[in-house]
Amino acid sequence: MFRALKAAIKGILFYIIYFVLSQLLAPVSTLVPSLQQMIETFFIAYIVLMIVGDLTSGTIYQHFFNAAKALFVIGYLLFSLRGGVFGASFENVSLMVDLRLFLVIAVLLSLLGLAKTVLQAINYMTEKAEITPI
Amino acid sequence: MRIPIRMIGIATTFFWIFLIAFAVTAVYSLKDVQFDFGEPQTGTTADNRLFFSMPIKIFNRGFYDIGYFNVTSQITSGDGAIVASGTTFVPVIRKGEEITTSHMVTVSIGDLLQSNRNYLFNNTELRICESVGMRVAEMIPVQASTNFSVPWGAPLYGFALGAPEYSTYNVTHLRVVVPVSFENHSFFDLAGTVQLRMFNSTGVYAGFGQTSVGARQGSSYDGLVEFYVGASGLTRSGSFEVSFLSSVFNYGPWVIPYG
Numbered sequence: 001m002f003r004a005l006k007a008a009i010k011g012i013l014f015y016i017i018y019f020v021l022s023q024l025l026a027p028v029s030t031l032v033p034s035l036q037q038m039i040e041t042f043f044i045a046y047i048v049l050m051i052v053g054d055l056t057s058g059t060i061y062q063h064f065f066n067a068a069k070a071l072f073v074i075g076y077l078l079f080s081l082r083g084g085v086f087g088a089s090f091e092n093v094s095l096m097v098d099l100r101l102f103l104v105i106a107v108l109l110s111l112l113g114l115a116k117t118v119l120q121a122i123n124y125m126t127e128k129a130e131i132t133p134i
Numbered sequence: 135m136r137i138p139i140r141m142i143g144i145a146t147t148f149f150w151i152f153l154i155a156f157a158v159t160a161v162y163s164l165k166d167v168q169f170d171f172g173e174p175q176t177g178t179t180a181d182n183r184l185f186f187s188m189p190i191k192i193f194n195r196g197f198y199d200i201g202y203f204n205v206t207s208q209i210t211s212g213d214g215a216i217v218a219s220g221t222t223f224v225p226v227i228r229k230g231e232e233i234t235t236s237h238m239v240t241v242s243i244g245d246l247l248q249s250n251r252n253y254l255f256n257n258t259e260l261r262i263c264e265s266v267g268m269r270v271a272e273m274i275p276v277q278a279s280t281n282f283s284v285p286w287g288a289p290l291y292g293f294a295l296g297a298p299e300y301s302t303y304n305v306t307h308l309r310v311v312v313p314v315s316f317e318n319h320s321f322f323d324l325a326g327t328v329q330l331r332m333f334n335s336t337g338v339y340a341g342f343g344q345t346s347v348g349a350r351q352g353s354s355y356d357g358l359v360e361f362y363v364g365a366s367g368l369t370r371s372g373s374f375e376v377s378f379l380s381s382v383f384n385y386g387p388w389v390i391p392y393g
Binding site for chain 2: 021024027028093095096097098099101102105106112115116119120122126
């Protein structure tokens with residue numbers, strides 16, 4: 001019951017963040033039509049993985065889902081931002097945004113998240129081993 | 135082990151919040167940056183080069199400074215050769231700051247026409263590639279570019295010499311009158327001198343004449359060049375070496391046969 005409540009609260013919180021972000025980025029979304037879809041897909045997958053991870057909290061599966069979440073963030077950023085150089089064309093004007101620095105920082109942070117998940121899994125297994133009666 | 139894991143979690147969350155907030159506000163603040171490109175102007179510089187000037191006004195109402203703002207123009211001919219290029223660079227535009235600058239590209243018409251006489255006599259097109267670049271929050275490079283064609287009007291469009299008319303001046307010399315006509319399709323007024331060197335069919339120099347010409351942009355010129363030649367060296371056919379001299383450009387000589 002507590003897990004479900006925690007997952008629900010986190011889900012709602014992330015939805016609010018998504019809502020605020022989409023409102024802030026609305027002017028840019030008119031210029032880059034795929035941006036809204038990109039953010040939407042990211043939040044859906046992230047929230048699903050987060051809720052499932054919270055629901056399986058206290059089990060080894062939680063760490064699998066957390067690792068999947070971290071890997072998903074890395075993969076999605078790399079694919080959606082096309083290596084960091086984002087280009088779009090409107091009629092005769094081509095626009096290029098170089099997000100490589102942003103991408104590198106985001107990937108490093110995701111790797112830090114992945115490392116944390118691995119440490120959590122090791123810690124979980126260690127604690128399980130400690131309390132296992134011989 | 136729980137404490138280090140928790141510390142990593144806190145640090146990661148903090149950096150994520152900072153990164154997302156920075157990215158969103160940087161993108162959001164772009165809409166508050168106002169660019170105003172004024173009407174392009176043309177004219178001639180002191181060293182008789184043609185210039186294209188465009189005033190640019192930038193009002194940065196965003197949350198961050200804008201760095202490395204640059205506007206680059208490159209004019210190329212139909213065959214891809216670079217005719218002229220110009221860059222305007224503003225190192226930093228602080229938030230809340232309004233700056234006005236002027237983007238200028240100068241073209242040496244003389245060099246352009248000497249390199250390709252097609253520009254002198256035929257209307258054609260020039261390709262212009264414009265790019266605007268900047269670093270949002272001095273960190274995220276953004277560049278917009280476009281290219282388009284502009285018509286090039288030949289300053290001596292349809293230049294032609296009419297058939298020379300001869301009349302007796304004295305016992306030894308003839309008076310020669312050569313009609314000259316052309317249309318000035320260029321975007322600048324033309325004032326200069328047409329010089330003719332007359333050669334007979336064997337290539338022997340016969341005489342020289344010149345006249346002042348003037349044609350406003352979009353208008354035509356019809357005039358006469360009058361000069362005197364020795365009757366003995368004249369033949370029914372031959373050639374003129376034509377040169378055009380003006381403050382904007384000099385061109386020639388080029389050969390036009392007669393007879």
